[in-house]
Amino acid sequence: MQELFLEPYKELPGDGPLSWQDRALCLQTDPEAFFPEKGGSTRDPKKVCLNCEVRSECLGYALENGERFGVWGGLSERERQRLKPPKPVKHRTAKKAGSIAVEAENSTADNEDMSQEA
Numbered sequence: 001m002q003e004l005f006l007e008p009y010k011e012l013p014g015d016g017p018l019s020w021q022d023r024a025l026c027l028q029t030d031p032e033a034f035f036p037e038k039g040g041s042t043r044d045p046k047k048v049c050l051n052c053e054v055r056s057e058c059l060g061y062a063l064e065n066g067e068r069f070g071v072w073g074g075l076s077e078r079e080r081q082r083l084k085p086p087k088p089v090k091h092r093t094a095k096k097a098g099s100i101a102v103e104a105e106n107s108t109a110d111n112e113d114m115s116q117e118a
């Protein structure tokens with residue numbers, strides 16, 4: 001009975017999927033340092049991350065959630081970007097390729113009509 005009562009509270013801080021954040025070393029420092037202005041140094045926050053016990057959880061979270069700004073898991077935005085797999089190359093869809101073929105066919109037919117008229 002007590003388990004049923006406690007079920008809704010499973011996601012409370014300290015027990016949910018983001019509970020690693022409770023142990024984040026950056027909480028004990030200036031959080032602004034982890035989000036430097038464009039072109040600013042990331043050296044100091046990265047030094048903090050080196051000693052953080054939840055570094056891998058932090059990096060995993062940033063990669064999974066596409067965090068675009070700041071230092072996460074000891075890596076800058078650019079460094080995290082390099083870890084991502086390349087985007088797949090978009091190929092022309094069959095429908096679009098078909099319409100291009102029809103356009104080319106019509107264009108040829110128009111040219112033939114014009115040459116017969118001349």
Ligand code: SF4
Pocket residue numbers: 023024025026027034048049050052053054055056058059071072073074
């Ligand atoms: S790895 Fe760095 S950014 Fe991530 S929680 Fe630890 S100190 Fe904060």
